[in-house]
Amino acid sequence: MITKQIYFAGNFQSTETVVEVKNPFTNQVFAKTFLAGTKELNSAIEAALKVEKEMKFLPSFKKYEILKFIASELEKNKQYFAEIISQEAAKPMVYALGEVARSIQTFTIASEEAKRLPKEYISLDWTAAGSGKEGLVKYYPLGLIAGIAPFNFPLNLAVHKIAPAIAAGNPIILKPSRNTPLSTLCLAEIIDKSELPKGAVSILPMDRESGNQLVTDERFKLISFTGSPQVGWKMKQQAGKKRVLLELGGNAGVIVSDTANLENAVNKTIVGAFAYSGQVCIHAQRIYVHKNVFDEFSEKFVERAKNLRTGNPMSSETEISAMIDENNAKRVEQWVNEAVADGAKILCGGKRNDTFYEPTVLTRTHNKMKVCSLEIFGPVVTLEPFNNFEQAVDYVNESDYGLQTGVFTNKLDEINFAFDHLEVGGVIINDVPTFRVDNMPYGGVKNSGFGREGVKYSIIEMMEPKLLVISK
Amino acid sequence: MITKQIYFAGNFQSTETVVEVKNPFTNQVFAKTFLAGTKELNSAIEAALKVEKEMKFLPSFKKYEILKFIASELEKNKQYFAEIISQEAAKPMVYALGEVARSIQTFTIASEEAKRLPKEYISLDWTAAGSGKEGLVKYYPLGLIAGIAPFNFPLNLAVHKIAPAIAAGNPIILKPSRNTPLSTLCLAEIIDKSELPKGAVSILPMDRESGNQLVTDERFKLISFTGSPQVGWKMKQQAGKKRVLLELGGNAGVIVSDTANLENAVNKTIVGAFAYSGQVCIHAQRIYVHKNVFDEFSEKFVERAKNLRTGNPMSSETEISAMIDENNAKRVEQWVNEAVADGAKILCGGKRNDTFYEPTVLTRTHNKMKVCSLEIFGPVVTLEPFNNFEQAVDYVNESDYGLQTGVFTNKLDEINFAFDHLEVGGVIINDVPTFRVDNMPYGGVKNSGFGREGVKYSIIEMMEPKLLVISK
Amino acid sequence: MITKQIYFAGNFQSTETVVEVKNPFTNQVFAKTFLAGTKELNSAIEAALKVEKEMKFLPSFKKYEILKFIASELEKNKQYFAEIISQEAAKPMVYALGEVARSIQTFTIASEEAKRLPKEYISLDWTAAGSGKEGLVKYYPLGLIAGIAPFNFPLNLAVHKIAPAIAAGNPIILKPSRNTPLSTLCLAEIIDKSELPKGAVSILPMDRESGNQLVTDERFKLISFTGSPQVGWKMKQQAGKKRVLLELGGNAGVIVSDTANLENAVNKTIVGAFAYSGQVCIHAQRIYVHKNVFDEFSEKFVERAKNLRTGNPMSSETEISAMIDENNAKRVEQWVNEAVADGAKILCGGKRNDTFYEPTVLTRTHNKMKVCSLEIFGPVVTLEPFNNFEQAVDYVNESDYGLQTGVFTNKLDEINFAFDHLEVGGVIINDVPTFRVDNMPYGGVKNSGFGREGVKYSIIEMMEPKLLVISK
């Protein structure tokens, strides 16, 4: 049984409330940690505020060294971190290793961007009133950041808040998911060994009341939340004077044009659809295929879906494993059953076994079904034909969400049309909506989010411009 | 008696509710216009949404031509516009003409920035996962904008919302102050003659209920508000999913170091203190002077304050005239009287005559007095000595506000210290906090605001980035 | 008979050497001007150096006003300028008017860019050695510029040197072509009326010796030359310590893929091939068409070429007129005859009449023929089929030149391949290589040039970065 203390005010500490961490695949508790309450949170806040000024004036080479140190320690321990993630989240090792690699990359990018914080030098003599004047715009750290991370990428989505906060010169208090707190607590051990001022980063699993304080307490200058739309949009209302950055869900679409390379489209879409059982914000949920190639695509895709290797996430062979908990597996089961009752046809999958849900492909669905209109967050995709490209774009846009869309095509006019008309944060040509690298701007429109992450973009959100006007 | 119809859905129209516009100096009604209610607002919204797509795809040369046309028509009619502003706002002609010149400049800048909207072309092959991929980031217009403008710069602060909205490709509905609706309605006549799609800009004085709908209606994607902190921060809570841009008030500080050119410091500070009776967000309210030069500065400053030319704002000689209404003049009177009762000493001024309040200089004030801690928005300044530069910076920072600070000094180390430590949006070296040119980033921290205006900066706030990932 | 004095040292002056200007269409002298010798050139240089400092410190609003004034005076006189160009260069009015419009645009862009000169604000604390240091990079004007403009765009290619020089804050001495000096001398009259310091711009037709001094005299800090490769590359050797910007010729290629919109391809290519009788650096000289659509393209193209309206350039109907002089027409005749003797087939045209050469289409050409390998600078194109896209790119690259290439296609992979592999300065998708707008970076590789024009790019070439390191 692993025991991890929580990390705040520069120390690892226990509290009175124990949290048990289950392996969703074995359904066994394999670790425990602790829950922070108001007292611990306030202690973390006070410690963070104490080093705010020191953080603000860290020279860039120092921030670079700290962030590189963290990246290199993660690199040394990547197998260990992947195993922790695999256990707490039932994530197949191949994807868990991928997540750790991305976290290393996120810290690396942040280390480099710490030396390249935005700065502007501008002319102000555009009128006689500004004659002899020039302006410098320097971006200063905003102040204390609150971060809330989800279970599905327990390490890297937390890192996407921690690394930019450090690069910008801000202290941060991060709340991991209660289901998957271990990997960030392991990260805390690395951070603690770095030269970062003590108290600048705290990692606190916490109860609901304290979680709410992250939103309402005016000592936080920004809250960065990755999670569900319902929770996220409510936060925006309660956030007071602070900034809000929301990375919420989606029901991402894929469009396969008749000029696409079908082999490539199938290979990529299978991964986009079923990686980590679809528990991914940019999971490829709705696939629209040109009618001329629909049958061919469908046949190949279903064939591949049927042959995904299931099993223990800790095995390097496993491609798909348990969902995060039985409640979610049951929810997926129910949505699929509702769809079938309403006329949908199951091309493969459709069965649940405890926390495991089969890779499932549906067709003959319509937009009112939950499997289409809501975020399924499970290993289920819908497959529908379209007549022409404009129609496919309309299908994708008929959604309250707008994260990313994958478009498989070789035609310039389709690419231009997609870019101009898809209502999303990102249009991915010849790859799945699930594509993300850590330096790209990432985020959704409509119900899917507010603001952008991606290291450089997060850093800007976490800084405040200040103008210096020099008069000659 | 001038009568101006309100402008929405591409037409000038009357409503059942008449608004009378008073000249604050003569206290006479000299014009009337109309109030929009829910019906008119919804009509404006629907008309705006109808042209949203057309606005989005306007080529940049077309937006340039429209914005240049507006600028050049303003230029042709600048005397007329200045007279309207002078009457509705009791603004001395010299400042009213200045405001029109700045509005022309704001439209000119917007016309040029319409051709230079942000676009990024980025590498994505920082890891093997992104091999063969590149990204384009294009900023698309956000959608319908709501703008709320204050009475004190009735034209240019509205233009700072309208011009960037057009440059970005957004429709906008603007609510002017009920006290000063005429200059923007005159602007509407120019806009109506331009090639802008009808309905893209509406100018609507409105009742409280409709004003509130600007905040809560989800069809608006951003609300840009210039006004009081109390109203502004409440809006942020009620704004739902939309973005919020707040330009609120302040009690701006000035620091005069012993290395300053005193002549220059006095000349500039007199204007920063008393221009438009201090009814300016970046009015120089609190002046801190190094003890070695305090007496000399004080003597010269008071001498100048006593000799400001008062009178009818329509006269080109007048330097200071009536305040916007008697309520505000009484409020200023009361705050000054409270301060005096609490130990402050009046160096000059201190008397009210109807809507006119004398240019007033106070000393021996302290931070708990309203004349220090709140935004006076009247022709009153406090003058206090300091011992060393760090102390002066502390004095300025002891405030809930943080817009801009003027620092008169010739020392590099003081400039560096001021830039790093003043908690404001802008530090103005050798000029007053009241300095603003229309291409600079402008906005406050702490209670003074949220986000930045200044044409290019407003445009970015009014656009949404969209990423296109190209795979080879 | 028009007489224009030459413009230097802030005055219009005559010299002892008269230059007669012929209308190439009528073969009549219709104007005269004067030639500068060493004496006049040195006088121009001294006058320019006298105002170098004043130019350097012109505030941006003043440069903006000067450049806008010139643009607006050109606008008022655009018909007059077009007629001058049409007469001196035998340019059909439709193209002459287009050239004037572009010159207005070039000055307009320069006026805007004068306010946006490059400035950088950078971190220097990437190592402990730079702790507490920051850098500002400001671009200062380089100093006196020499410009040499060709006959084919006598106004706009001179303006592409003059306007950026002013925007950057440099004085400039410009040598127009001896064939076509009038339009720039007319421009000088406008410049003289502006508020530009006298002597900052001189327009001097000059003899060979003086022309050579532009290259060798070390008081010039940059020479910007548009003309032939032989002359240009020799200049680079003789230029001493100054910078060199060369815009030389080419034999631009066009690729028409089988996925192209053929109608569009024919329409655009006809203009690219025959506008101003092909006397254009980016004239579409070599057209490669996919074998599947070669016959259809060829038929339509030749049909259109045969029906171009010939005649007096002063007529608004005329599409093609005389070449610049008989020598050039004879040269073209000879190259075509050589090609035919070597196996080429004439699809249309092929005849000369004095200075007029027919729009001519050749096929069955090969790379050793002068019509392929050299810059024809006449109304002649070659039309050849290709088997696959890679081959077409190879064909285009088999040239000593590399200016621009037009690629008509709707396929992403072809676009990617073309961008990566075409050895040119610009790849124009779905338009001709002849496409140029005045804000784009323009220039060639291989023998076609050295450096880039396009207002912002020229400005950078004409400025010197200077670093200021601030230590805290």
Next chain:
Amino acid sequence: MITKQIYFAGNFQSTETVVEVKNPFTNQVFAKTFLAGTKELNSAIEAALKVEKEMKFLPSFKKYEILKFIASELEKNKQYFAEIISQEAAKPMVYALGEVARSIQTFTIASEEAKRLPKEYISLDWTAAGSGKEGLVKYYPLGLIAGIAPFNFPLNLAVHKIAPAIAAGNPIILKPSRNTPLSTLCLAEIIDKSELPKGAVSILPMDRESGNQLVTDERFKLISFTGSPQVGWKMKQQAGKKRVLLELGGNAGVIVSDTANLENAVNKTIVGAFAYSGQVCIHAQRIYVHKNVFDEFSEKFVERAKNLRTGNPMSSETEISAMIDENNAKRVEQWVNEAVADGAKILCGGKRNDTFYEPTVLTRTHNKMKVCSLEIFGPVVTLEPFNNFEQAVDYVNESDYGLQTGVFTNKLDEINFAFDHLEVGGVIINDVPTFRVDNMPYGGVKNSGFGREGVKYSIIEMMEPKLLVISK
């Protein structure tokens, strides 16, 4: 006796011509290597051209890995590299270690910049002619680079050519100084172990004829030279069509204002004056001190100069050691003697002992003396008073050179004046002209150079922009 083969075409090879490398301090040959002739150079060129395409298409993560690998191997061997430098160049270990640290930093910056190569995404629809068009500007590697490095920073000034070449995707052939070829040949051993394509980097000490071929051979697309002005400017004439980047010498000035922190000014200037016996391009050669503080500065400075620790460069205690060879020491001796004969006064130093020349301070010098007007490249400084700041700036500008100037002052107006009026590439406030960090733009004006180094700036020089115009 160390023997190092030279590195070309991906192999370490010997040639018939042996080069002996002396330790200038011991005057003993301690190593030998080989000289390349035409044959070896051509072999290197051909091998480089063979991998040009592979280099061009290396993904950024691969270039990053290669450059980081080199940096980390240098880190592991930094003591060894420092000892090599110390021996071949007689550089005191403290400075040799500093040079290695800077080379590591230069490779690190290059690894990061390889992921951030310049890319532009621009609007082209500024006129109707560009409607529906957008442009991408991508910078492609220029092709084969020639680099020539000097003896004084045998490693880092070579690295400033090699690292950007790799980052940009270019092959490079580097010629080290014949006096100090060892450190770069050791670097070659690291490069050879990296994943860089074989032949992409060659390190070739070479004879005069081959050195000349680097300049004249058109297969090189850029020559980057650091060395003397006489050689450099001649190269520019002979360079044919290639680009030329010249980092030449200077006689850098220092200005000490009466507002300067004198302690700091003395501390920094001593290092700027005598580090590596002044054999540094930005050696602080001419020091101008405000008359009010001249005596105090002078006294402290001379005191410090007298007490510099001389000795074996291999000792960690040594501050100043032998010059590169006796010829140079004799030259310095002669210039000082000439100055003294012409009225200069020696405040300390002035004696030579074989290759060692004492730290020498002169005063009562004038501008015609070689110690003022030429680059001394030895441990000699002149110390002169000035009356006012403008005069000091004039003194500095009275030189054919213009690299960097150090300005010690705390006054804003002096900083502004210095930035606007000093004719140099860099103005360093409160530090010596000798200040350089590897990410800053570095280079001179007037006779001191042509173009800028500093990793990002070199990269741009080594790339060619290519425009892609997309039409909708």
